[in-house]
Amino acid sequence: MRHSNYFCKRGSIIVMFVVVASVFFTSCATVPITGRSQLSLIPDSEMAAMSFQEYDKFLSEHQLSQNPDKIEVVKRVGNRIAGAVEQFFRDNNMAQKIENYNWEFNLVESDEVNAWCMPGGKVVVYTGILPVARDEIGLAVVMGHEIAHAVAGHGGERMSQGLLVELSGAALSVALQSKPAQTRQLWMAAFGVGSQLGVMLPYSRTHETEADHLGLIFMSMAGYDPHAAVDFWTRMAQNSGGKPPEILSTHPSDETRIRNIQKFMPEALTYYRP
Numbered sequence: 001m002r003h004s005n006y007f008c009k010r011g012s013i014i015v016m017f018v019v020v021a022s023v024f025f026t027s028c029a030t031v032p033i034t035g036r037s038q039l040s041l042i043p044d045s046e047m048a049a050m051s052f053q054e055y056d057k058f059l060s061e062h063q064l065s066q067n068p069d070k071i072e073v074v075k076r077v078g079n080r081i082a083g084a085v086e087q088f089f090r091d092n093n094m095a096q097k098i099e100n101y102n103w104e105f106n107l108v109e110s111d112e113v114n115a116w117c118m119p120g121g122k123v124v125v126y127t128g129i130l131p132v133a134r135d136e137i138g139l140a141v142v143m144g145h146e147i148a149h150a151v152a153g154h155g156g157e158r159m160s161q162g163l164l165v166e167l168s169g170a171a172l173s174v175a176l177q178s179k180p181a182q183t184r185q186l187w188m189a190a191f192g193v194g195s196q197l198g199v200m201l202p203y204s205r206t207h208e209t210e211a212d213h214l215g216l217i218f219m220s221m222a223g224y225d226p227h228a229a230v231d232f233w234t235r236m237a238q239n240s241g242g243k244p245p246e247i248l249s250t251h252p253s254d255e256t257r258i259r260n261i262q263k264f265m266p267e268a269l270t271y272y273r274p
Helices: 002-026 044-061 068-091 127-133 136-151 154-166 172-178 180-190 201-221 228-240 254-269
Strands: 028-030 037-039 104-108 115-118 122-126
Touching: 037 154, 044 104, 044 115, 044 122, 044 154, 068 104, 068 136, 068 201, 115 136, 122 127, 122 136, 127 136, 127 228, 136 154, 136 201, 136 228, 154 201, 201 228, 201 254, 228 254
Parallel strands: 104 122
Antiparallel strands: 028 037, 115 122
């Protein structure tokens, strides 16, 4: 009887491994420019639809800036980078990767030093990051980085990992119907709301470095000098104060980030058209 249980359990583990491996190898996508393979269980159209819904909900619950000059700069930088990204994708026969995008740029009143971009090009910049950005080119560093997260599919990748680990690889539409609260929690975690140590942590640092890499290229395509990224992230480091060791952080250390940016700079400059 014990041997029977042992072989049943072992068989179940093997079956689970085969299923997970099958899902992984048949559900891979490739990040533009970097060429990194990533897990992608969710169609872009589903990611965009949920993103639009969550974005509208967020805007309804937060105060938008009423400063016309600051709003204009945010929209100008966003549209320049978005236009450059779209042109690049068209020129390289990859327009389908952003066909579900409906770009939107909003400035939200908050002391938080942050910005983000959801799938489908839904961007929020917090007023708290403007003093660190200082000017339009500093803002281009921020928005290029956040747009890179979306274009690289980082949210979808993290959401796919969550669905695979916690909901046995269920489709997003099925998960929303059967476990809406848990699925929404996964969605928020995929976009950095909350934190966790363990299997998801290395992916987060990978995503940050990849967003730095692509962000430099995107701002360069839009006519912004990528050298400004070194100054911006230096200011961010000075602004951040004490931080946990890199091994316990979802972001690269300040020194690592700046070193990587300097390594990516020659490639970014090949896209720079002032």
